[in-house]
Amino acid sequence: MKVTYPVIFTDVDTNILIEIPDLGILTEANEEGRPKGSIADAITMARDAIGLSCIEAEDDGKEVVHPSEIKDIDVSKGTFFEDGTGIVSLVDVDLSVYRRMLDNKMVRRNVTLPNWLNQEAEKSHINVSKVLQEALMARLGVSR
Structure with missing residues (x-):
């Protein structure tokens, strides 16, 4: 199953702060050794957070949260709105592929x-x- 969630990326000094409103997830990207986290790192962090959250829900017998429409996400209502410049983008995860990647036992x-x-x-x-x-x-x- 493939899922796609809207994500708010907020550019702040040396970090990119990440919010996935539908899943209640807050995280950040800051590539070690570089003066600033990259958007590629932020997308990877968001993809990991979404994948882990959805797989945990499936494993607990819960429904995976239905994603909002991108047009319904208001950056000004984001957790990090006052900290920097935010944009909304979609991030997708193929949960079957992600699960195989994690489960190498x-x-x-x-x-x-x-x-x-x-x-x-x-x-x-x-x-x-x-x-x-x-x-x-x-x-x-x-x-x-």
């Missing part, structure tokens, strides 16, 4: 192979787990 599966095939794989120094992962991703049409 390995699980042990018992696989049965003919002995001769296992011996051939060992002789060739083939990582059977890796081959199985690649084959499953190809068969399912998914990637990390």
